[in-house]
Amino acid sequence: VDASPDALAALTRRAAEAGVADRVRATQGDADALAGLVEPATVDLVLCHSVLEVVDEPEPVISALVTALRPGGAASVLVAGRAAAVFGRAMNGQLDAAAALAADPHGTTGRRDTLRRRYDAADASALLTAAGLAVEEIHGVRVLADLLPAAVADGQPAALVELERALAARPPYRDLAAQLHLFARRPA
Numbered sequence: 715v716d717a718s719p720d721a722l723a724a725l726t727r728r729a730a731e732a733g734v735a736d737r738v739r740a741t742q743g744d745a746d747a748l749a750g751l752v753e754p755a756t757v758d759l760v761l762c763h764s765v766l767e768v769v770d771e772p773e774p775v776i777s778a779l780v781t782a783l784r785p786g787g788a789a790s791v792l793v794a795g796r797a798a799a800v801f802g803r804a805m806n807g808q809l810d811a812a813a814a815l816a817a818d819p820h821g822t823t824g825r826r827d828t829l830r831r832r833y834d835a836a837d838a839s840a841l842l843t844a845a846g847l848a849v850e851e852i853h854g855v856r857v858l859a860d861l862l863p864a865a866v867a868d869g870q871p872a873a874l875v876e877l878e879r880a881l882a883a884r885p886p887y888r889d890l891a892a893q894l895h896l897f898a899r900r901p902a
């Protein structure tokens with residue numbers, strides 16, 4: 715489900731290229747209308763990746779997602795991390811933007827930011843919990859990868875993956891990741 719016909723066209727094209735077109739249905743709609751697009755309480759797993767930071771309001775999206783899930787069904791939610799954005803701006807020399815991002819209640823640099831919000835692990839977890847989901851795991855995605863010089867990341871890819879795996883679930887490293895991945899369930 716996506717609001718953008720272009721995004722859905724890309725999905726359909728890629729599904730065909732991967733030979734799974736018969737298993738993928740692209741539906742145009744707002745994320746908070748998901749509950750009306752599928753039978754309530756029937757869905758095994760919802761992936762909501764890189765969406766909560768761009769929608770007008772995240773709460774109705776999570777609420778619709780919970781309504782769609784069957785009891786015991788799972789949600790995989792990926793959101794932009796706030797701390798990584800502060801570090802990234804600062805390391806690029808954009809100290810004003812880093813300060814704005816750290817101070818802004820939504821973790822943005824202001825109106826010209828491409829995202830409407832960024833999350834700390836606690837905020838993202840609280841959002842899902844408030845909607846009735848039980849958060850089972852939180853992982854950081856790209857704890858270090860975006861901070862390293864390209865020569866290091868490209869030169870030692872296997873070592874980087876190994877280090878990322880070692881750090882992904884461990885605060886405080888996890889909480890510095892570019893994205894936070896939350897795995898949650900609707901209680902059975």
Ligand SMILES: C[S@@+](CC[C@H](N)C(=O)[O-])C[C@H]1O[C@@H](n2cnc3c(N)ncnc32)[C@H](O)[C@@H]1O
Pocket residue numbers: 715716717718721743744745746762763764765768769770
């Ligand atoms: C960064 S992309 C992520 C796409 C995909 N989930 C992924 O992980 O590759 C964000 C997507 O959210 C879509 N989007 C933005 N607002 C939306 C809304 N209110 N309801 C549904 N989709 C929305 C955009 O069209 C865009 O395709």
